[in-house]
Amino acid sequence: MSMRSWVDYLYLTVGGTLSNGGVGGMVFQHGPMVSSVLELDVITGKGEMVTCSPELHSDLFNGVLGGLGQLGIITRARISLRPTPAKVRWLRLFYTDFDSLTSDQEFLISLRDTVGFDYVEGQVLLNHQQVDDPNFFSIEEAERINQLTAEFNAMYLLEVAVFFDSTSLVDQKVEGLLQRLSFVPGFAFSKDVSHLEFLNRVYTEEEHRKSSMAVDPSKIRHPWLNLFVPKSRIRDFQTGAEGILQNINPTGVVLLYPMNRNRWNENMTVVVPDEDVFYSVEFLWTSTEQDWKNLEAGNNEILGFCHRQGVQAKQYLAHYKSRTDWMEHFGEVKWKRFMQLKQTYDPKALLSPEQHIFTN
Ligand SMILES: Cc1cc2nc3c(=O)[nH]c(=O)nc-3n(C[C@H](O)[C@H](O)[C@H](O)COP(=O)(O)OP(=O)(O)OC[C@H]3O[C@@H](n4cnc5c(N)ncnc54)[C@H](O)[C@@H]3O)c2cc1C
CATH class of the missing domain: 3.40.462.10 (FAD-linked oxidases, C-terminal domain)
Structure with missing residues (x-):
């Protein structure tokens, strides 16, 4: 048996992937990995072990999926499978x-x-x-x-x-x-x-x-930028990003593929653009220690371009440093819900402080 929706890279933990979403080329049909989850065991920030599902403690279940490790640690996941194709x-x-x-x-x-x-x-x-x-x-x-x-x-x-x-x-x-x-x-x-x-x-x-690289692999940096871009602006986005990247001449892989929003569960914490179809655009740069700052600057220019041009892109695997940025990322409704869940399940903000969502 096999999962319905796989991420592109297999050497990640299940809990870590579910705390983000889990995207790849099967999402358009089956949704992200979080959409196939039937039940979870979670240890909350209060130290309680809770079994949750869409029917049982559904607030915790939905909150933890895409919840960036903020509400609890996933220790078991029951995921819907299908027969493995030959x-x-x-x-x-x-x-x-x-x-x-x-x-x-x-x-x-x-x-x-x-x-x-x-x-x-x-x-x-x-x-x-x-x-x-x-x-x-x-x-x-x-x-x-x-x-x-x-x-x-x-x-x-x-x-x-x-x-x-x-x-x-x-x-x-x-x-x-x-x-x-x-x-x-x-x-x-x-x-x-x-x-x-x-x-x-x-x-x-x-x-x-x-x-085939001349550089020692341990010295390679990966300043990645992952965005969900609404279909209506993908052409503008492509033109803007191409212009910015021409001056930087980066190396790496740029993935670009669309997904159907109706395969995502709006109640889960994971954030996507407000359009029926949106693109996953993944700038998976490979850089040396010397040039990663240039690439980071390029990534920031792309984000700045989206902001200026009103391209309502959402970051996937975001690394914001300020609460204001996180609030903007989640939007009013999701932010309010996420704050309430944090209060309920991790009131002392012990979990995943490195995300700087509730701790800065
Ligand atoms: C090489 C590479 C390829 C990737 N490819 C994809 C891809 O194809 N699709 C995709 O969607 N993502 C992809 N990612 C992103 C990946 O899903 C996230 O980085 C994820 O957090 C990895 O989880 P981890 O536990 O392996 O990493 P870690 O660095 O150990 O964990 C990262 C964070 O995840 C949270 N976390 C980890 N374990 C748990 C848990 N058990 N319960 C709750 N929260 C937890 C915590 O907040 C933790 O700080 C890729 C990442 C890398 C490095």
Whole structure:
């Protein structure tokens, strides 16, 4: 059996991921990891062990999911599972046009689960970034893609997957779906892998990246910025961010893919934009000790751009330092509820003080 919605990287704790949300390419269909939770055991800040669920102590249950470790420590989670598929057909399709990428992504996440892909993500390949993933592309394929990248200023990648047990059915399904997409003709690549190989793909890529770096991996910094951006402003956001990043020339991965808001539970603490469809935009920078400050400055410029232009983005894995910023992040209703829950379950503010939400 397997979870319905997986994060991209597996080497995280269950409790830590549930205290944020747990996002990845299956969220559009099954919601974030928190949406599949049936029951939790939580040790609250008062030292009480409470079993909670949507029916039992539901305020604590909803509060802890996405609750940034503020209300209690999760010691057990019962999560809804489904049968593990035998195989995964994993595809990567290339685009030279941002609007074609996003309209295809939005079309794909609007499909019912039986007819569409099981996983939808995407990437922005910055500054003629070369494709270098021998676990997915052959040498000839990588050369062909890199030639295309050299010709165009911008390149985008749509990453999708179908989970399957029977090869004949998957061929038909994928063929039908590809006909409806507008990637660059001839630039669709696919591979059949085991379910585990697919779920572990980021770790495998990361190991390859580390082995080909000239720098000692322990000296590498990760000044990441994760944002949820409303669909109505994704084009403006992309233009603004691209302009800012041109001057910085960063290295790393930029993920960009849409999600359906109706797969998120409004009662949980996790915060998302107020629009039916929003994008997860993840700037996963890799930097040396010397240049991480430049990247942090770039991240702040992107946040400043959103603020000035009224792009109502919400940070995922936010690192605010002031209570005012946290209040703005949560919005009036959620902030009030979160404060009340904190008073009830951790009145001495003992838990996760490093978040600077109730302790500064
Ligand atoms: C390499 C990497 C890849 C990632 N990929 C993804 C991804 O694909 N999708 C995604 O959604 N997120 C991703 N994240 C973010 C990840 O979900 C958070 O960083 C999460 O907090 C990790 O939990 P941890 O316990 O492993 O980390 P820790 O650093 O040990 O914990 C971080 C915080 O989580 C809270 N916490 C931890 N354990 C518990 C618990 N048992 N109960 C309550 N609160 C707890 C606490 O506030 C703690 O301070 C990634 C992070 C990294 C470093």
